[in-house]
Amino acid sequence: xxxxxxxxxxxxxxxxxxxxxxxxxxxxxxxxxxxxxxxxxxxxxxxxxxxxxxxxxxxxxxxxxxxxxxxxxxxxxxxxxxxxxxxxxxxxxxxxxxxxxxxxxxxxxxxxxxxxxxxxxxxxxxxxxxxxxxxxxxxxxxxxxxxxxxxxxxxxxxxxxxxxxxxxxxxxxxxxxxxxxxxxxxxxxxxxxxxxxxxxxxxxxxxxxxxxxxxxxxxxxxxxxxxxxxxxxxxxxxxxxxxxxxxxxxxxxxxxxxxxxxxxxxxxxxxxxxxxxxxxxxxx
Numbered sequence: 001x002x003x004x005x006x007x008x009x010x011x012x013x014x015x016x017x018x019x020x021x022x023x024x025x026x027x028x029x030x031x032x033x034x035x036x037x038x039x040x041x042x043x044x045x046x047x048x049x050x051x052x053x054x055x056x057x058x059x060x061x062x063x064x065x066x067x068x069x070x071x072x073x074x075x076x077x078x079x080x081x082x083x084x085x086x087x088x089x090x091x092x093x094x095x096x097x098x099x100x101x102x103x104x105x106x107x108x109x110x111x112x113x114x115x116x117x118x119x120x121x122x123x124x125x126x127x128x129x130x131x132x133x134x135x136x137x138x139x140x141x142x143x144x145x146x147x148x149x150x151x152x153x154x155x156x157x158x159x160x161x162x163x164x165x166x167x168x169x170x171x172x173x174x175x176x177x178x179x180x181x182x183x184x185x186x187x188x189x190x191x192x193x194x195x196x197x198x199x200x201x202x203x204x205x206x207x208x209x210x211x212x213x214x215x216x217x218x219x220x221x222x223x224x225x226x227x228x229x230x231x232x233x234x235x236x237x238x239x240x241x242x243x244x245x246x247x248x249x250x251x252x253x254x255x256x257x258x259x260x261x262x263x264x265x266x267x268x269x270x271x272x273x274x275x276x277x278x279x280x281x282x283x284x
Contacts, residue, residue: 003242006031007042007117014054015114018061019079024050024148025186034250036180036188039148044237045117049149053115059095060112062088066103073100127240128220131275136213139254140171140199141191142206143179155190156226162192170203176255179209211252214274217244221269225262229255229269236271246275 013030014022027050028038043049048056058080065076077088085100092100098107142162146154155176162173172194179189196208219240221232241248254272261267 003041003237004045004117006033007038007045010038010042011053011115011117014050015057018054018058019081021081022054023186034180034248035186036148036178037248037250040233041237041241043148044234046115051149055091056095056112057114059092060110062092063096063103063109063111066100067109076100127235128222129240130218131215131246132218133215134213137211138196139175139177139191139193139209139211140196140202140206141175141177141193141209142167142171142173143177143189143191145187146190147187151190158190159192167192167205171199171206174257174259176257177209178253180250180252209252214249214251215276217246217273217275219271219273221271222267223265224267225257225269228267229271232271236273244275245278247278249274249276 010027010031010033014027017026024039025035028035031038033041039050042053046053062076062080065071065079066073073088074085077085080088082088082091089100092098095112096110098109103109144154144158159173159176162168167173173192175191175193175195177191177193179191191207191209193206202208217240219232219236221228223231251274253274256270256272258268258270262269
């Protein structure tokens with residue numbers, strides 16, 4: 001459960017620094033997890049991004065402060081990182097559904113409490129995966145940079161663009177590749193493409209990624225896209241990772257979309273994640 005403890009430690013860090021200008025990269029660095037994996041895990045486990053969590057916590061606490069005698073909107077706005085009372089009031093209304101000035105009239109506030117992440121062990125279900133050691137290989141991708149905030153809508157739109165603009169005619173698009181950037185980076189590269197050996201030369205707009213030799217955890221996903229692969233990502237972080245004898249390597253991960261009807265209930269795809277054995281696994 002070390003992964004879950006790290007997430008909770010990160011939440012404690014965020015709570016202690018809510019009034020400071022910190023970002024996801026700072027939080028991930030505090031618990032020594034790559035920003036990419038940390039942001040993905042946090043989003044899957046909580047249903048929100050780190051930015052959303054901190055914003056909701058600040059607005060919740062700001063609402064409490066404004067109920068105190070003599071509290072001024074401008075002072076509270078500045079305290080919680082807003083540049084003007086106007087920008088604070090807009091954010092405050094989106095969250096609380098009332099304006100700051102309506103608090104004195106007895107209007108109800110919304111409360112958003114500190115999170116505690118726990119894993120609840122329920123009825124067991126099988127996760128079909130294999131561990132496979134591979135030599136290095138090369139992938140050909142058409143790529144774009146994304147942030148954790150933009151990935152949810154941006155990556156599906158990127159796939160739609162790949163086929164709408166017929167980019168697939170230059171190289172088949174059956175792989176989705178995340179290339180994690182260095183610690184502290186705010187963006188990551190996401191590429192659509194294929195094995196570099198599938199084409200004779202690199203088409204315009206494409207690049208070749210050299211994937212190092214790794215041990216891979218390869219998870220089988222069964223079901224229509226995109227739900228099947230999104231659900232498997234969720235299960236990897238909720239079910240597999242907390243109890244596995246492996247830890248993630250911060251480098252590339254790959255989604256492999258196999259031939260077939262990807263809207264069918266029996267469609268098969270795969271998630272590939274580079275891993276290494278834990279060095280501090282305790283015997284049970």
